[in-house]
Amino acid sequence: MGAVLSVDESRCTGHGRCYSAAPKLLSDDDEGFVTLRGHSMEIAGDQLADAEEAVAACPERAITLRRDG
Amino acid sequence: MNETSGCPVSHTDYTVERPLFQTYELLNAEREQGPFLINDSGRRPFWMITEYGHVLEALQMPDVFSNEVISALTPEHTVDLLPQYLDPPEHTAMRRVLNRWFAPAVVRRLEPLVLSRCVELIEELRPRGGCDLVNDFAIRFPTDLFLATLNLPLSDGNAFLHHVEIVFKGFAGRELDQVATSTEWIRDYFDRAIAEREHAPRDTQVDFISRLLVSELDGAPIPRDDIITICYTAMLAGLDTTRSALGFIFHHLAGDTELRHRLTASPELWPRAVEEFIRLYPLVFMDGRLVTRDIDFHGLHLHKGDIVWLGLASANHDPKKFADPRSFDIGREDLNHHLAFGAGPHRCMGMHLARHEMIIALTEWHKRIPDYELATADQLYERGAQLSIDRLPLRWEV
Numbered sequence: 001m002g003a004v005l006s007v008d009e010s011r012c013t014g015h016g017r018c019y020s021a022a023p024k025l026l027s028d029d030d031e032g033f034v035t036l037r038g039h040s041m042e043i044a045g046d047q048l049a050d051a052e053e054a055v056a057a058c059p060e061r062a063i064t065l066r067r068d069g
Numbered sequence: 070m071n072e073t074s075g076c077p078v079s080h081t082d083y084t085v086e087r088p089l090f091q092t093y094e095l096l097n098a099e100r101e102q103g104p105f106l107i108n109d110s111g112r113r114p115f116w117m118i119t120e121y122g123h124v125l126e127a128l129q130m131p132d133v134f135s136n137e138v139i140s141a142l143t144p145e146h147t148v149d150l151l152p153q154y155l156d157p158p159e160h161t162a163m164r165r166v167l168n169r170w171f172a173p174a175v176v177r178r179l180e181p182l183v184l185s186r187c188v189e190l191i192e193e194l195r196p197r198g199g200c201d202l203v204n205d206f207a208i209r210f211p212t213d214l215f216l217a218t219l220n221l222p223l224s225d226g227n228a229f230l231h232h233v234e235i236v237f238k239g240f241a242g243r244e245l246d247q248v249a250t251s252t253e254w255i256r257d258y259f260d261r262a263i264a265e266r267e268h269a270p271r272d273t274q275v276d277f278i279s280r281l282l283v284s285e286l287d288g289a290p291i292p293r294d295d296i297i298t299i300c301y302t303a304m305l306a307g308l309d310t311t312r313s314a315l316g317f318i319f320h321h322l323a324g325d326t327e328l329r330h331r332l333t334a335s336p337e338l339w340p341r342a343v344e345e346f347i348r349l350y351p352l353v354f355m356d357g358r359l360v361t362r363d364i365d366f367h368g369l370h371l372h373k374g375d376i377v378w379l380g381l382a383s384a385n386h387d388p389k390k391f392a393d394p395r396s397f398d399i400g401r402e403d404l405n406h407h408l409a410f411g412a413g414p415h416r417c418m419g420m421h422l423a424r425h426e427m428i429i430a431l432t433e434w435h436k437r438i439p440d441y442e443l444a445t446a447d448q449l450y451e452r453g454a455q456l457s458i459d460r461l462p463l464r465w466e467v
Contacts, residue, residue, distance in 0.1 A: 011129070013416045014172075015405075015416060016173055020340075030169050032174070056402060056403070059405055060412055060413070
């Protein structure tokens with residue numbers, strides 16, 4: 001079973017709550033956006049809890065975690 | 070605006086000064102009347118949108134809800150603000166230039182200065198055994214940090230404050246003649262700072278104005294007047310809000326010894342505590358917007374040209390979103406969902422700086438002055454239009 005974390009570029013406005021809530025998983029760029037903005041990443045089993053934290057932290061609902069299998 | 074859709078009518082004038090916390094009481098009572106109200110307290114009526122879900126959605130719809138109006142209370146522009154008065158795509162381009170000056174990376178770079186200035190101010194106050202938290206600390210600290218962020222001399226802080234106070238009275242529609250004079254003073258100050266840098270450019274990596282002077286929007290330099298407006302806006306946005314937030318937070322902590330002791334003993338909790346304080350005590354209690362086209366918004370028939378009030382404070386206290394919303398709870402799961410910094414493309418640019426300033430101020434203060442109490446039994450007041458406690462006398466054992 002795998003999972004994919006994505007940040008919707010059109011919704012993300014750089015609140016920074018995701019990388020504050022899950023600093024081991026996500027980081028910020030020079031403009032204060034999460035570097036994953038507009039991208040997706042594979043989430044390993046031991047990263048799931050952090051990924052869920054990041055999803056829950058976003059005030060814009062810009063982050064989704066899709067689980068396969 | 071020729072239909073009222075059977076909405077409840079609000080006559081509440083939110084520009085007036087009130088006893089502390091009364092504005093939230095009124096806003097919460099109005100939200101309980103319904104998701105939409107029509108307010109007729111000012112020169113132009115406006116629709117009040119009160120619930121969290123609707124407010125967030127509207128903030129994320131800049132094509133329908135335009136920033137040509139940013140306050141439902143003063144829909145006419147009393148002062149120029151940038152990039153507030155822009156809509157995408159012009160807004161997006163300007164934010165790209167500005168965001169990096171207020172990003173967490175910059176906040177981290179300024180940390181040593183923020184920390185040392187904060188400790189200096191607290192140590193100055195500590196031997197006195199008391200102070201007016203608002204005027205002796207909460208405004209001096211962000212003023213210095215604003216100047217530091219823009220690479221301007223800290224010694225200019227006091228002169229600024231006087232004029233900023235007057236401009237804020239203008240937001241509530243008062244003393245408009247003085248507002249013009251103070252606005253001119255502030256704009257002249259930035260104009261001189263720009264002239265100095267045109268004459269002798271500084272390092273564009275650390276000097277805000279020098280960077281703006283070499284930045285381009287759509288291939289053209291940013292007009293000088295716009296640079297002045299950007300600086301002016303950053304100042305208005307950064308000084309009063311942080312001062313006000315610290316006022317509300319210290320008022321809360323002065324009255325809750327158990328919480329104060331818990332946070333002092335576990336300073337790693339300050340970031341969550343600050344976030345929850347910001348949710349509980351939003352200062353910018355609404356964003357205004359201008360409706361750009363006729364639309365049915367969840368049953369509310371809006372017409373092009375209508376003004377809407379997006380109730381940020383009302384949303385933060387909405388029980389449909391936040392359980393037991395009037396209580397302070399750093400354990401709440403959706404802590405970060407509050408709208409005190411707004412949402413959508415115009416979310417507060419200074420939010421990272423603001424959080425950082427407050428976390429440092431509270432951490433360092435409580436290391437040095439963990440116990441204090443309110444030093445007055447008088448009724449305290451909050452300014453209308455954008456909340457701020459006028460004074461907060463505290464005392465402590467020396």
